[in-house]
Structures are given as structure tokens and as C-alpha cells.
Amino acid sequence: MASGNANTELATSYAALILADEGIEITSDKIIALTTAANVEVEPIWASLLAKALEGKNVKEILLNVSAAPSSGVPATGGGGGAAAVAAEAPKEEAKKTEEEAEESDDDDVGIGFGLFD
Structure with missing residues (x-):
């Protein structure tokens, strides 16, 4: 993620898990919104790649x-x-x-x- 920061990677993963837990579609915009609310700066490309990787997958089942x-x-x-x-x-x-x-x-x-x- 941004300069390889483990906190950034965790923040995006947690954001995706929060969205999945709430039954909300995982999109890059929503990942960015959650990480921004947590005061974690994430480059949009990483949020986009994560959202694309999880697209159509049941994160809870994974x-x-x-x-x-x-x-x-x-x-x-x-x-x-x-x-x-x-x-x-x-x-x-x-x-x-x-x-x-x-x-x-x-x-x-x-x-x-x-x-x-x-």
C-alpha cells in the first residue's frame, strides 16, 4: 500500500471486512471513505485493486x-x-x-x- 505501510494494508483489509460484515458492496470509494474516517491515508489504486480482487466473492465465506x-x-x-x-x-x-x-x-x-x- 502507500509506501508499504502495514497499518495501511490492515486498514484497507479491515475496511473491506467492515463492509462485508454489514452486507454492503465492497467498492474502492467505500474503502477510501472508511480509511479516511480512520485517519489512514490510502492511495486510490490500492483500494481499487482490493475492491476488484474481492468483487463477486463472499468475504465471510472466505x-x-x-x-x-x-x-x-x-x-x-x-x-x-x-x-x-x-x-x-x-x-x-x-x-x-x-x-x-x-x-x-x-x-x-x-x-x-x-x-x-x-
Whole structure:
């Protein structure tokens, strides 16, 4: 987006999500209006490209499908809690992975006193 600013990218994404949540058609003008109201400067070309990319797509359905992606490690939710379920489950999955990695690294160092190439 404008000079690669992550806040600008987030603002346009959030604007599109707000519009989708309200059932309003996602257009570049509406994205610009929402980002302007949030005091975030967005170049019109980026708003236009985002609106074009989302044209004719059900943004809510896309979010629910993200939660059902096999690589996410999070089971798909049937109802409206897709994004919220992913957000709630992600820290648990990361904590579990970190704990498993710590256990594995502890097992590697048990009582040997030297490494593989020593």
C-alpha cells in the first residue's frame, strides 16, 4: 500500500471486512471513505485493486474457509465463529508445539555429554 505501510494494508483489509460484515458492496470509494474516517491515508489504486480482487466473492465465506484449511491444524467450525475460533485456537496450538519442541530438545541432551559431531 502507500509506501508499504502495514497499518495501511490492515486498514484497507479491515475496511473491506467492515463492509462485508454489514452486507454492503465492497467498492474502492467505500474503502477510501472508511480509511479516511480512520485517519489512514490510502492511495486510490490500492483500494481499487482490493475492491476488484474481492468483487463477486463472499468475504465471510472466505474467512470461514480459512478456518477449515487442513494446514491450519484447527478444526473447521460449523457456525459463525470461524475467525474467532481460529484466533482462539492459534495460541493453544503454538504453545503445544513449543512445549513438544522443548521436550524433544531435552531428550537429545540426556546424559551423553557430547554432540553428534564431537
